[in-house]
Amino acid sequence: MTRHLITTAIDYVNASPHAGHALEKIQADVLSRYYRSLGDEVFFLTGTDENSLKNVQSAEKEGLPVKEFVERNAKQFMRLAQELNLSNDDFIRTTETRHTLGVQKLWQACLKDIYKKTYQGLYCVGCEEFYKEDELVNGLCPEHKTKPELISEEDYFFRLSKYQHTLSELISSNQLEIIPESRKNEVLNFINSGLEDICISRSTQRAHHWGIDVPNDSNQKVWVWFDALSNYITALGYATESEQFKKWWLTGEDLLHCIGKGISRFHAVYWPAMLLSAGLPLPKRIFVHGYLTVKGEKMAKSLGNIVDPFQLLDKYGSEVVRYFFIREFSATEDGNFSEERIQERYQSDLAEGLGNLLSRVLALGEKYHSPILLEKNELLDFRQKIEKQYQQKMQEFKFNEALASVWDLVNALNKYLTDKKPWKTITNNPKEFEEQLATLVLSLGKVALLIAPVMPETSEKILEALQLKNLTETNWHNLKVSLKTGIPLFPKL
């Protein structure tokens, strides 16, 4: 694969971003940067979901016009992308014209599978939601403790049931790959237990006039599935069949969605079905990550345990936050967040591990008053072994283990220093000293390259300090570098 479209889920803008949003964005960015580092082409897309009724409700609660409310919150998500130092190529907002037009076009492309039907359900006016009978508590809305009304409404439905067999085939055969395996099984279970058609519109009134009109029916608004999921193609220019859309979607080699475990069903079932109906290519891979928890519990407003990513970024900076989120958690499992762990990781891995190692190397280099010839690398075999592990782990979406491998190298270099004692060879045996330092510089340069997808700025700083910046790795050999001490990479807290 040489051309990757990488997407994140688009976020609801009914509240400010939390740390969980940041986790997904960082993972997707790491993937994007990783593939670019291999020389592949990448289009990295992220954005916001602004048409949902939740936004209308939240806006009303704050007494703001919906448009203004959505605008304000969307800016927070854009700011988050910036502060996380994401390398996204675009940012789609579902209130943009390119999206609206694309959604309507997709709807029309699926017309043969869309029909009108009367839906009858128990509707709570307070929640503005339908409830199923067994969701009620003593026949009352669990939220408002009121009796829901039985109402009926004529809505549009999508013939999801028709695609049950095809979807099951595509997923079991990995033509549509779902990572990890456990999520794939979950989705297959769901599909094989029988798919029902889904409702894809709601009355304009119930939608509070917010959202995208169903083509040729202004009494109905497009409901979440067609609206939100389609962002992946509308952003690329589906509405106008742009060159970009052709390049990345129609003839894309890798279409990879990064999403949270809560929405795997929609991405692995509804979305491919819509695309099948419209005769468009399907995504190739869906990568499902876990959630951040706090003390073992889900992050939730009601529990008051929301972690604010902006605070973390202010305090620790994007490099450290990125490193922590990638190193600390297994990407596909839930991860228990705590700020103490950030500090522990910072202290041991970054300050006393990598940062101190660079200091040691630079200080020794500076003591040796002439440039060091990068000729010998005594740790070449080990370094290659590490790189192999790293590549494998990255391909398997085990980012934390990939970093662990890199730190095996960091630790080995610290040990190498302790064992070889270059501060002695510098006087006894200058030639040996130079070889030892060359080993260290070349290996540390490798470390810098390997961490680049996760910590792009740190990587640059290290390469610069080692005077290897802007050189391809193959040109490192037989280079002469003059090292100088600088400011610590990660000062102690």
Place this chain on the structure above:
RNA sequence: CGCGGGGUGGAGAAGCAGUAUCUCGUGGGGCCCAUAACCCCAAGACGCAGGUGCAAUUCCUGCCCCCGCAACCA
């Protein structure tokens, strides 16, 4: 019989059939280039009960506990 994830030293995590690993913390030693950093050694753990195997933390069964999700609420 709804579905899924999980229970590993004091804390947080890896591992998932064959001397149980890492980070922090604790105790001891070494080094002295370095961000009082680095290196080495030590104490300390596989929820419970059965089963299969030469061998189980790892596979199977049952139980207990924790956490999510249960279909128009992404």
